[in-house]
Amino acid sequence: RKEVEQDPGPFNVPEGATVAFNCTYSNSASQSFFWYRQDCRKEPKLLMSVYSSGNEDGRFTAQLNRASQYISLLIRDSKLSDSATYLCVVATGFQKLVFGTGTRLLVSP
C-alpha cells in the first residue's frame, strides 16, 4: 500500500462547480499535512497547510480526519485557473515529506 494515495482523476468540472479531492495516508504517526498545486511541467507550490481543526483560504477548504487517516480539499466556485494537479503531502518525522501522485483537475468554460 502506498504511503499516500490519491485518485489520479482527471476531474472534469465546469466553471463555478464545487469539487472535492480526498487523500488517504497509511502512517498513523504522520504529523503534518499539506496540499501542493502543480501546473503542467512546472514545479509544485504550496497551496495550503492542513490543520486538525480544518482551515479555509478563500475558495479552498482543507480538512483532516486523523481517525480515518484522510485529508480533503474542497474547491468552491471553480475557476479556469484552478486547472492543475493537486498533490497531497504528508510529513512523517522532521522534514520528510511524502508526496501523493496527484489528482488532476480540469475546469472547463
Place this chain on the structure above:
Amino acid sequence: DADVTQTPRNRITKTGKRIMLECSQTKGHDRMYWYRQDPGLGLRLIYYSFDVKDINKGEISDGYSVSRQAQAKFSLSLESAIPNQTALYFCATSDSGERGGPSEQFFGPGTRLTVL
C-alpha cells in the same frame, strides 16, 4: 529573479555518461532536497541536506550522489547514467520549521533529463 534555480533545464545524455545537476538558492534556507518525478509515481526523495555538513539518503539514492558546496548550493550527480534515470528532477529548499519540524518547501523549476 527566481529564488531557487536549477541548471541545466533540459539535458539529453547517453547511457554511461556522468551528469551533474546544479541547484542554487537565494532564500537563505539551511535545508535542501533533491527529488525526481515520474509519471504515476509522484515525487520521490533522492537526497536531502539540513546544513553544509549534513547529507542524508532519501528513498531512492542508489545511482546518485550529492555535494553541498555551500549553504546556497546543492548538486546532484549521476555517476553513470542509465535510461531508467530519465525523469524530471526538482531541487527544493526550506527553513527549519517550528521545533525543527516540517515547513513549506520551495521548488526550483526542474531539470528534464533524458538518458538514451
